[in-house]
Amino acid sequence: MKLLRSLLKGYVPDDELHRLSGGFDTLGSIAIVKLPTEWSAESKRRAGELLMLKVPRIKSVWNQTSPVRGEYRVRGLEHIAGDTSTVTEYREAGVRMFVDVASAYFSPRLSTERLRVADNVKNGERIFNMFSGVGSFSLVIAKKAGQVTILSSEINPVAFKLMVRNVELNRMQNRVFPVLGDCRDQVEGNEGTFDRVIMSLPSGSWEFLPYAIRACKPGAMVHYYSSVRSEERRFVEDEWKRVSSTYPFLVLRGSRVVTELGPRTKEIVLDMVCERTANPDTGSS
Numbered sequence: 146m147k148l149l150r151s152l153l154k155g156y157v158p159d160d161e162l163h164r165l166s167g168g169f170d171t172l173g174s175i176a177i178v179k180l181p182t183e184w185s186a187e188s189k190r191r192a193g194e195l196l197m198l199k200v201p202r203i204k205s206v207w208n209q210t211s212p213v214r215g216e217y218r219v220r221g222l223e224h225i226a227g228d229t230s231t232v233t234e235y236r237e238a239g240v241r242m243f244v245d246v247a248s249a250y251f252s253p254r255l256s257t258e259r260l261r262v263a264d265n266v267k268n269g270e271r272i273f274n275m276f277s278g279v280g281s282f283s284l285v286i287a288k289k290a291g292q293v294t295i296l297s298s299e300i301n302p303v304a305f306k307l308m309v310r311n312v313e314l315n316r317m318q319n320r321v322f323p324v325l326g327d328c329r330d331q332v333e334g335n336e337g338t339f340d341r342v343i344m345s346l347p348s349g350s351w352e353f354l355p356y357a358i359r360a361c362k363p364g365a366m367v368h369y370y371s372s373v374r375s376e377e378r379r380f381v382e383d384e385w386k387r388v389s390s391t392y393p394f395l396v397l398r399g400s401r402v403v404t405e406l407g408p409r410t411k412e413i414v415l416d417m418v419c420e421r422t423a424n425p426d427t428g429s430s
């Protein structure tokens with residue numbers, strides 16, 4: 146993320162410029178900016194064109210009009226300059242990925258987190274990536290770890306198709322196995338078989354936790370992502386209290402704030418060892 150304001154000074158009226166905060170994200174040849182809603186269409190277009198001029202690899206600029214929303218966790222976008230294609234190739238940790246900024250979730254801001262998880266994976270692990278998107282976690286893990294098996298479920302057909310394409314592009318068909326559909330449907334027949342479960346749905350992981358637990362071998366690791374609002378800035382503590390009081394057989398091995406979502410809201414991750422498998426009927430111990 147780079148500061149946009151300094152780039153645009155002198156090109157956009159000062160009374161519009163002072164409302165601008167933050168920077169922009171780049172994914173391959175696409176830039177995503179967050180411009181104030183009051184800006185005129187002309188100022189938005191000028192900002193987009195200037196960005197392409199100053200950063201030559203940017204070929205297309207989109208303004209984010211809403212946060213990620215809905216079941217597919219996709220953000221609202223309006224085109225402001227350059228090419229209109231929403232698909233681009235992005236590279237991370239030696240992996241090539243096609244992403245579609247308008248129709249499938251992807252965030253370059255989670256690259257450090259993906260590497261952190263990948264660094265903990267051991268050779269031979271069987272992993273369940275419940276909310277795979279375009280396959281980002283699975284691909285980075287498969288690249289870094291040795292021989293692993295990653296069941297990668299995804300409910301959005303556009304994201305699923307990109308994941309299949311990305312798995313082929315990186316020649317990982319023998320390690321990453323994409324499945325289209327609700328991750329809950331993958332648990333039946335796979336109970337107690339996974340060494341690691343990745344739950345990257347911060348807006349809703351809580352309701353899927355019983356399914357993750359059913360999928361775990363005793364001693365498996367669960368990476369549980371959650372967006373937490375806390376008035377006292379006790380983001381990790383508050384979420385761990387909620388989780389541990391319902392599932393006392395989960396043991397906390399690590400935790401961190403992954404990213405800032407607002408002044409009192411953060412995305413956190415709890416790394417938890419599942420000490421026993423859950424009752425398959427209820428999901429509880």
Ligand SMILES: C[S@@+](CC[C@H](N)C(=O)[O-])C[C@H]1O[C@@H](n2cnc3c(N)ncnc32)[C@H](O)[C@@H]1O
Nearest residue numbers: 217218250276277278281299300301327328345
């Ligand atoms: C926040 S995104 C994370 C994607 C990916 N792990 C990443 O970091 O790029 C959550 C993803 O879960 C998918 N999803 C939501 N509900 C699902 C479900 N019940 N089963 C499988 N995938 C689901 C969404 O379509 C979305 O692509």
